[in-house]
Amino acid sequence: MxxxxxxxxxxxxxxxxxxxxxxxxxxxxxxxxxxxxxxxxxxxxxxxxxxxxxxxxxxxxxxxxxxxxxxxxxxxxxxxxxxxxxxxxxxxxxxxxxxxxxxxxxxxxxxxxxxxxxxxxxxxxxxxxxxxxxxxxxxxxxxxxxxxxxxxxxxxxxxxxxxxxxxxxxxxxxxxxxxxxxxxxxxxxxxxxYAPNPEMAWMKVKARKTLRGKRLQLLKVLAKRREEVAIEHNMPKRWVVDDAALISISKDFNQPNHEKALSSYFEKQRMAPYFQPVIDEFLSSYS
CATH class of the missing domain: 3.30.420.10 (Ribonuclease H-like superfamily/Ribonuclease H)
Incomplete structure (x- = not known):
């Protein structure tokens, strides 16, 4: 018919x-x-x-x-x-x-x-x-x-x-x-x-399985904040920070000058106001 x-x-x-x-x-x-x-x-x-x-x-x-x-x-x-x-x-x-x-x-x-x-x-x-x-x-x-x-x-x-x-x-x-x-x-x-869940955002980051310990914990913190910023501004996550950058930043944790490099990266991306507070909190917990 x-x-x-x-x-x-x-x-x-x-x-x-x-x-x-x-x-x-x-x-x-x-x-x-x-x-x-x-x-x-x-x-x-x-x-x-x-x-x-x-x-x-x-x-x-x-x-x-x-x-x-x-x-x-x-x-x-x-x-x-x-x-x-x-x-x-x-x-x-x-x-x-x-x-x-x-x-x-x-x-x-x-x-x-x-x-x-x-x-x-x-x-x-x-x-x-x-x-x-x-x-x-x-x-x-x-x-x-x-x-x-x-x-x-x-x-x-x-x-x-x-x-x-x-x-x-x-x-x-x-x-x-x-x-x-x-x-x-x-x-x-x-x-x-279907509902956003920033707490579990790290599970969707490519290459997350390459990280362990404190580096994985940093990835979780950054991925959660990225998800929150993307939701707040209704913008793609990759426009906030892409997966490769999250992995690279997390892998470098505890390397010389890592704290300065971490803050500098988000300043260049014009995302420092969104990320700096959670970065400071994370770094203070391992100081």
């Missing part, structure tokens, strides 16, 4: 469309977002698909999201994602909620025997014999107006997702498969996966 395509860019159109969905039991969901210049993902497009329609919602033109959120939180409407984590992080950042219940087709593939995490494109090709173009993977979704190529790509990202769900939803049959699928899905609902 051919789907109708609908682009929604007003509060009234969104409200009317949601009001027309009387018998909705499942809906495919995808998002497009930008994060190159910010710490938090900026939601730029929401794509939905039912068995009859594919919908693109422009969140930059919407002020009242309550109709959409009523679908996301409805306990009897299954929200279908593929590799949901980044979409869920963006939705949590934007709306402070996690849609549920969820059927993640990537999780379904792993339960059904895939030996690696399959991309959406590979899953569509394998299950539906459809080859999707990847032309807009690096597009600027924040720029308006969107091109027709962007819109077509966005529709494809969600239309076939609903079809995958129809093919896969009844294949998870055994109790063990259902248990594994349930456990992996429950993990998607954990708020701590």
């Amino acid at each position: 051919a789907r109708k395509y609908l682009f929604i860019d007003s509060d009234e159109a969104l409200k009317n469309w949601v009001a027309s969905q009387h018998d909705l039991t499942a809906i495919a969901v995808d998002t497009e977002f930008m994060r190159f210049r910010t710490y938090f993902s900026k939601l730029c497009l929401v794509q939905l698909a039912t068995d009859k329609e594919a919908i693109c919602i422009d969140p930059l033109a919407i002020s009242d999201f309550e109709p959409l959120l009523s679908i996301f939180t409805h306990p009897k409407i299954i929200k279908i994602f593929h590799s949901a984590s980044q979409d869920l992080e963006t939705l949590y950042t934007t709306f402070s909620l996690i849609p549920k219940p969820i059927f993640d087709t990537q999780i379904a593939e792993t339960v059904l025997g895939a030996d690696h995490l399959m991309s959406y494109q590979d899953t569509v090709e394998m299950r539906l014999n459809v080859l999707l173009e990847k032309t807009e993977t690096r597009t600027d979704w924040e720029k308006r107006p969107l091109s027709q190529n962007q819109i077509d790509y966005a529709y494809d990202d969600v239309t076939y997702l609903y079809d995958l769900y129809l093919l896969m939803k009844d294949k998870i049959e055994t109790k063990e498969e259902q248990r594994i699928f349930g456990d992996k899905t429950e993990a998607l609902y954990l708020v701590e996966k």
Whole structure:
């Protein structure tokens, strides 16, 4: 059955469309977002698909999201994602909620025997014999107006997702498969996966395993402060201090003139007001 395509860019159109969905039991969901210049993902497009329609919602033109959120939180409407984590992080950042219940087709593939995490494109090709173009993977979704190529790509990202769900939803049959699928899905609902946690920021620093003892403790202090500054100013962490610099600074701990070099580095980066107090506190604890 051919789907109708609908682009929604007003509060009234969104409200009317949601009001027309009387018998909705499942809906495919995808998002497009930008994060190159910010710490938090900026939601730029929401794509939905039912068995009859594919919908693109422009969140930059919407002020009242309550109709959409009523679908996301409805306990009897299954929200279908593929590799949901980044979409869920963006939705949590934007709306402070996690849609549920969820059927993640990537999780379904792993339960059904895939030996690696399959991309959406590979899953569509394998299950539906459809080859999707990847032309807009690096597009600027924040720029308006969107091109027709962007819109077509966005529709494809969600239309076939609903079809995958129809093919896969009844294949998870055994109790063990259902248990594994349930456990992996429950993990998607954990708020701590999406809420910032400066205390654990060091765990995301590349090459952290090269550090031990006091050097690792310094990395933890600096990574936490970097995360706090990035959150406060909504800027990428690498714009504050990149991972390589954090590792280099921490490795040099207790070397001659390290204290002076440490302070000098952040002064050059114009970050001394943010970092100097925590640096002084750390150094005093080892003096």
